[in-house]
Amino acid sequence: MNAPMSTPRICHAEHMPGTVAQDAHVPVLIVGGGACGLTAALMLHDAGVDCAVLERDATPLGSSALSSGFIPAPGTQAQRAAGIDDSPERFAADISAKAKGRAAPHLVQAYAQAIGPALDALQARHGLQWQVLDGFLYPGHSVRRMHATPEKTGVGLMGRLANAVTAVDIPLITEATVRELWVNAQQRVIGVGYGRPDGTLEHLACDALILACNGFGGNPAMVRELLPEMRDALFAGHTGNDGSAIAWGQALGARLADLGGYQGHGSWAIPQGALISWALMMEGGIQVNALGERFHDETQGYSEASVHVLAQPGGVAWNVFDAPILALARSFPDFVDAEAAGAVKHCDSVQALAALIGCEESKLIATLASTTSASGQNEDNRRVFARPLQAPFCAVKVTGALFHTQGGLDIDAQCRVLGQTGQPFPNLLAAGGAARGVSGDAVWGYLSGNGLLSAVAGGYIAANTAARLNRQKV
Numbered sequence: 182m183n184a185p186m187s188t189p190r191i192c193h194a195e196h197m198p199g200t201v202a203q204d205a206h207v208p209v210l211i212v213g214g215g216a217c218g219l220t221a222a223l224m225l226h227d228a229g230v231d232c233a234v235l236e237r238d239a240t241p242l243g244s245s246a247l248s249s250g251f252i253p254a255p256g257t258q259a260q261r262a263a264g265i266d267d268s269p270e271r272f273a274a275d276i277s278a279k280a281k282g283r284a285a286p287h288l289v290q291a292y293a294q295a296i297g298p299a300l301d302a303l304q305a306r307h308g309l310q311w312q313v314l315d316g317f318l319y320p321g322h323s324v325r326r327m328h329a330t331p332e333k334t335g336v337g338l339m340g341r342l343a344n345a346v347t348a349v350d351i352p353l354i355t356e357a358t359v360r361e362l363w364v365n366a367q368q369r370v371i372g373v374g375y376g377r378p379d380g381t382l383e384h385l386a387c388d389a390l391i392l393a394c395n396g397f398g399g400n401p402a403m404v405r406e407l408l409p410e411m412r413d414a415l416f417a418g419h420t421g422n423d424g425s426a427i428a429w430g431q432a433l434g435a436r437l438a439d440l441g442g443y444q445g446h447g448s449w450a451i452p453q454g455a456l457i458s459w460a461l462m463m464e465g466g467i468q469v470n471a472l473g474e475r476f477h478d479e480t481q482g483y484s485e486a487s488v489h490v491l492a493q494p495g496g497v498a499w500n501v502f503d504a505p506i507l508a509l510a511r512s513f514p515d516f517v518d519a520e521a522a523g524a525v526k527h528c529d530s531v532q533a534l535a536a537l538i539g540c541e542e543s544k545l546i547a548t549l550a551s552t553t554s555a556s557g558q559n560e561d562n563r564r565v566f567a568r569p570l571q572a573p574f575c576a577v578k579v580t581g582a583l584f585h586t587q588g589g590l591d592i593d594a595q596c597r598v599l600g601q602t603g604q605p606f607p608n609l610l611a612a613g614g615a616a617r618g619v620s621g622d623a624v625w626g627y628l629s630g631n632g633l634l635s636a637v638a639g640g641y642i643a644a645n646t647a648a649r650l651n652r653q654k655v
C-alpha cells in the first residue's frame with residue numbers, strides 16, 4: 182500500500198530521546214484535534230485524567246470544520262424535548278439496514294449506544310447546545326435524529342468544541358505533526374515524536390495514545406489504490422487526512438478493516454466547490470444529466486449518488502428543484518454560501534432550463550413529467566413525488582466528490598486497536614476516521630451522519646477506555 186506523504190514511522194525502544202523529565206510526559210496523548218480528538222479530550226478532562234491534543238494545523242479544524250456539523254443521535258435531551266420517540270436499538274437497525282448488514286455489528290451497537298450520552302455530556306458539561314433538524318428526513322433514518330449546534334455548520338461545531346477545550350485548560354499543542362510512534366518490546370506505545378514548523382522534532386511520553394487523525398482521503402495514491410472508482414473525484418475533506426493511522430497500524434502489525442468504505446457526495450456544486458444539501462432531493466428535487474435524463478433514485482442516499490453522478494457524461498449532473506424547495510434550502514448555511522457564490526441558476530420555464538443544461542427540451546419535459554405518478558412509483562422504481570416540480574425552476578451544476586474514508590484500523594467496541602489475531606494492543610486506541618466506521622466496505626453503506634457519529638461516539642468511548650487504563654495503572 183502507498184505510504185502517506187509525511188512518512189509516519191514506528192520507533193522501537195524502551196525510552197525516547199528527551200523524555201526523562203517528568204514534564205515531557207502526559208497520561209493520555211491524542212493525535213488530531215478534529216471532532217473526535219476534542220471530544221475525547223473533554224471526556225478525559227471530565228474523568229479527571231490529564232491529556233494533551235497534538236494537532237498539525239495552527240487551528241484545530243480538520244474535516245470536522247468542513248462538514249455540515251450534523252450528528253445523528255437517539256434519545257438525547259434535545260430529541261426528547263422535541264417529542265421524538267427513538268432508541269439506540271432503532272438507530273442501530275437503521276445503520277445496519279443502510280449497510281445491508283455489512284457494518285461491524287459491535288461498533289454499530291457501541292456507537293448507537295454512546296452517541297446520545299456523548300451529546301448530552303457535551304451539552305451539560307461543556308455548554309454545546311444541540312437542536313434537532315426539522316422538516317425532512319435524511320435517507321435511511323426512520324426518525325428525525327440529526328443534531329446540530331445553532332450555527333448548523335461544522336465551523337460552528339468545531340468552534341464550540343475548541344472553546345470548551347480552552348475553557349478547561351486542556352493543552353492543545355498546535356503546529357505539531359506527529360510522525361513517530363515509539364513502541365516498546367511489549368507493543369506498548371510509550372510516546373510520540375512530532376515535527377514543528379521550523380523542522381525540529383519534539384517528543385512526548387504517554388501511558389496511552391488515541392489516534393484521532395482521520396483517514397486517507399487526502400492521500401491521492403491511497404485513494405487510487407483502495408477506492409479506484411473515486412480516483413479522479415474531487416476530495417472535499419481536509420488534506421491532512423493522509424492515512425498516517427493506517428501507515429502506523431501496518432508497521433505495527435495491526436488489522437485493517439472496511440478499506441473500501443467511504444462517504445461520497447453526489448451534490449458538490451461546481452465550479453464553486455460547495456455542498457448542496459441532499460434535503461433538496463429528499464423533498465422532491467431531482468438530478469438530471471447533460472441529456473436531461475434522470476439516472477438514479479436520489480432518495481437512496483447522497484453517498485452512492487457520487488458514483489452515479491461521476492458515471493454521467495462529463496461526470497456532472499444538475500440538481501433541479503423549484504420555489505418551495507428553494508425556501509427549505511435557504512435554511513442551510515452551506516446552501517446560502519453556495520447561492521451567494523453563484524451556484525444557483527434560475528430558469529422561468531422548461532425551455533430556459535433545457536437551454537441551461539444544453540439538452541433537448543422534449544427530453545426534459547418527459548423527465549419532469551415522470552417525477553409524479555398516481556402509483557407512487559415510476560417504471561424505473563425511482564421514487565416519485567406527489568407534487569410536480571413547477572416553474573420557475575432552480576438548477577445547480579454538481580459533480581460527485583469524496584468526503585472522507587470509512588475504512589481504517591480495526592478496533593473493538595472499546596476503540597482498542599486490534600492486532601492480526603484480534604488481540605488488542607495494550608494502550609493504543611483509535612476512533613473517528615482513523616478507525617473503521619459503521620458503513621461496511623462500500624460507498625452505499627454510508628448512512629447520513631456516520632462520519633461524525635464515529636468521531637464523537639468514538640472519541641467518547643476511547644476516552645472512557647483510556648481513563649480506565651489510567652485507573653488500572655495507578
Ligand SMILES: Cc1cc2nc3c(=O)[nH]c(=O)nc-3n(C[C@H](O)[C@H](O)[C@H](O)COP(=O)(O)OP(=O)(O)OC[C@H]3O[C@@H](n4cnc5c(N)ncnc54)[C@H](O)[C@@H]3O)c2cc1C
Pocket residue numbers: 212213214215216217218235236237238241242243244245246247248249250251252253357358359360393394395417418419421422423425444456583584585612613614615629630631632633634636
Ligand atoms: C464537506 C463535508 C461535509 C460533511 N458533513 C458531515 C455531516 O454533516 N455529518 C457527518 O456525520 N459527517 C460529515 N462529514 C464527514 C466528517 O467531516 C468526518 O467524518 C469527521 O469530521 C471526522 O472527524 P475526525 O475527528 O475523525 O477527523 P478530522 O476532523 O479530520 O480531524 C483530524 C485532525 O487530525 C489532524 N491530523 C492528521 N494527521 C495528523 C498528524 N500526523 N499529527 C497531528 N495532527 C494530525 C488533522 O489536521 C485534523 O485536524 C462531512 C465531510 C465533508 C468533507
